[in-house]
Amino acid sequence: MFICVHLWLLTGVHYWFKTMTRAIIIAGTQSGSGKTTVTLGIMAALARMGYKVQPFKCGPDFIDPSLHELVTGVVSRNLDLWMAGESFTRQTFGRHSVNADISVIEGVMGMYDGGDSSSSSLAEQLDVPVVLVLDVRSQAESAAAVVKGFESLNPKVSLLGVILNRVASPRHLQLVTDAIKEHCQAEILGHLPRNVAFGMPERHLGLHMGAEEPISSEAIAELAETIAEHVDLERLLEMATITSGKAVGLPAVKPPLVRIAVARDRAFCFYYEDNLDLLERAGAELVFFSPLEDGGLPPDIQGIYLGGGYPELHAEELSENRPMRTAIKSWAEQDGIIYAECGGFMYLSQGIVDHDAQFHPMAGVFPLQARMQNSRASLGYREICLKVDGLFGPAGTIMRGHEFHYSTVTAVAPTAIAPGAIAPEKIYGVNNGTEEGYCHKNVLGGYMHLHFGFNPEAVAEFIGKCKNHR
Numbered sequence: 001m002f003i004c005v006h007l008w009l010l011t012g013v014h015y016w017f018k019t020m021t022r023a024i025i026i027a028g029t030q031s032g033s034g035k036t037t038v039t040l041g042i043m044a045a046l047a048r049m050g051y052k053v054q055p056f057k058c059g060p061d062f063i064d065p066s067l068h069e070l071v072t073g074v075v076s077r078n079l080d081l082w083m084a085g086e087s088f089t090r091q092t093f094g095r096h097s098v099n100a101d102i103s104v105i106e107g108v109m110g111m112y113d114g115g116d117s118s119s120s121s122l123a124e125q126l127d128v129p130v131v132l133v134l135d136v137r138s139q140a141e142s143a144a145a146v147v148k149g150f151e152s153l154n155p156k157v158s159l160l161g162v163i164l165n166r167v168a169s170p171r172h173l174q175l176v177t178d179a180i181k182e183h184c185q186a187e188i189l190g191h192l193p194r195n196v197a198f199g200m201p202e203r204h205l206g207l208h209m210g211a212e213e214p215i216s217s218e219a220i221a222e223l224a225e226t227i228a229e230h231v232d233l234e235r236l237l238e239m240a241t242i243t244s245g246k247a248v249g250l251p252a253v254k255p256p257l258v259r260i261a262v263a264r265d266r267a268f269c270f271y272y273e274d275n276l277d278l279l280e281r282a283g284a285e286l287v288f289f290s291p292l293e294d295g296g297l298p299p300d301i302q303g304i305y306l307g308g309g310y311p312e313l314h315a316e317e318l319s320e321n322r323p324m325r326t327a328i329k330s331w332a333e334q335d336g337i338i339y340a341e342c343g344g345f346m347y348l349s350q351g352i353v354d355h356d357a358q359f360h361p362m363a364g365v366f367p368l369q370a371r372m373q374n375s376r377a378s379l380g381y382r383e384i385c386l387k388v389d390g391l392f393g394p395a396g397t398i399m400r401g402h403e404f405h406y407s408t409v410t411a412v413a414p415t416a417i418a419p420g421a422i423a424p425e426k427i428y429g430v431n432n433g434t435e436e437g438y439c440h441k442n443v444l445g446g447y448m449h450l451h452f453g454f455n456p457e458a459v460a461e462f463i464g465k466c467k468n469h470r
Helices: 035-048 063-072 086-097 119-126 143-153 170-183 217-230 233-240 273-281 311-320 322-333 343-347 456-468
Strands: 004-008 014-018 021-028 053-058 077-079 102-110 130-135 159-167 187-193 247-250 258-263 268-270 284-289 303-306 338-341 351-353 359-361 368-372 378-386 398-405 407-411 425-430 435-440 443-446 449-451
Touching: 021 035, 021 086, 021 119, 021 233, 035 053, 035 063, 035 102, 035 159, 035 187, 035 217, 035 233, 053 063, 053 086, 063 217, 077 086, 077 273, 086 102, 086 119, 102 119, 119 130, 130 143, 143 159, 143 170, 159 170, 159 233, 170 187, 187 217, 187 233, 258 456, 268 343, 273 284, 273 449, 273 456, 303 343, 303 456, 311 322, 311 343, 311 351, 311 359, 322 338, 338 343, 343 443, 378 435
Parallel strands: 021 102, 021 130, 053 077, 053 102, 130 159, 159 187, 258 284, 258 303, 303 338, 338 443, 351 368
Antiparallel strands: 004 014, 014 247, 351 359, 368 407, 378 398, 378 425, 398 449, 425 435, 435 443
């Protein structure tokens, strides 16, 4: 399968040298091609066959990785060349693939969509072969032209296999298969019939999180059986074999220097796992708590991390937990350190106006009000530059992340909230020409989901701020 040699060096850096491992990228021709369904089915089927599957997600998505974990029992990792940087992306892939029988990477959108963060770019940089999911619902022989185009657009990418989705009949399958065999190099690995009854409920930010178990164990088993019946998994495993002799290094884990409370529950569930790892490696002891259910903050903490999620769906419950809201507000007003992004940022506002125009009071740290809207407010990659010294370093510090939300914030007159209060300062200069990143005392919040992998030094700065805070 593969040989792995470990070396512990006096420098405290852990290296491994991979001589052989298996990995595959499941890409799609476009969003909605069935890529997630096929990926989940392949992961589940391989796991049921006894293989240790390491899941990955190409791009910035939070939801698909949670579904990967649901079907494999293994934490999935994001691989994003632009947002996290090439070096960190390689490091993440190497560190987590090394002990797996096979790594399955779910692509993003269409195979070539996303520039540096596309599935094709990742395949090229990691030298991982691609299996293309092609929806043939409304075509037959023309499918060959689509596959031919995907094969030829970037010769540096090895597109080795195709899985056909939504095949209507044996005759339909024959027409598509014959055309692809005649004109293309990629092999047909299998197909999914059009009548496969598998679906997942969606909402405004996409599918439901894996922790909510939107897919029953029976549905997962049925999908795995369908994949095993219609897809040549043995051939896929043969195709997935890649070789690599590159070393991957990681800094040694520091002993705990600070305790950081991390909000994690149904309302706050969007975290890049590598962000949490980087915090721990830099000396943070992470203590998880629930703003929905807990009556107060964990004891003996030096900082708080409020991630994104769905506070708008749980606004009433969050609002009714007055002891937690009071504890957060008190911590902030006593110069406690808080970093909040997207949903966590909304929680620090005066309140959330939900889709039914109902106002729900929140922690009230920022003189802002978050209002949900039916249309998407913002989507895209962002690079930010700190305009002033902040929690993540001095002015000029560069970080990268992603923005995706359906709410906007409007200012509330600070003096209407507290006498003498002043408006929060915006300390992010954003590469789209806007300003963001609201700062109040030692609280920093904004809509950006930052990936710490692009600038790990920022994590050390944050840990240092927490360590020195009293």
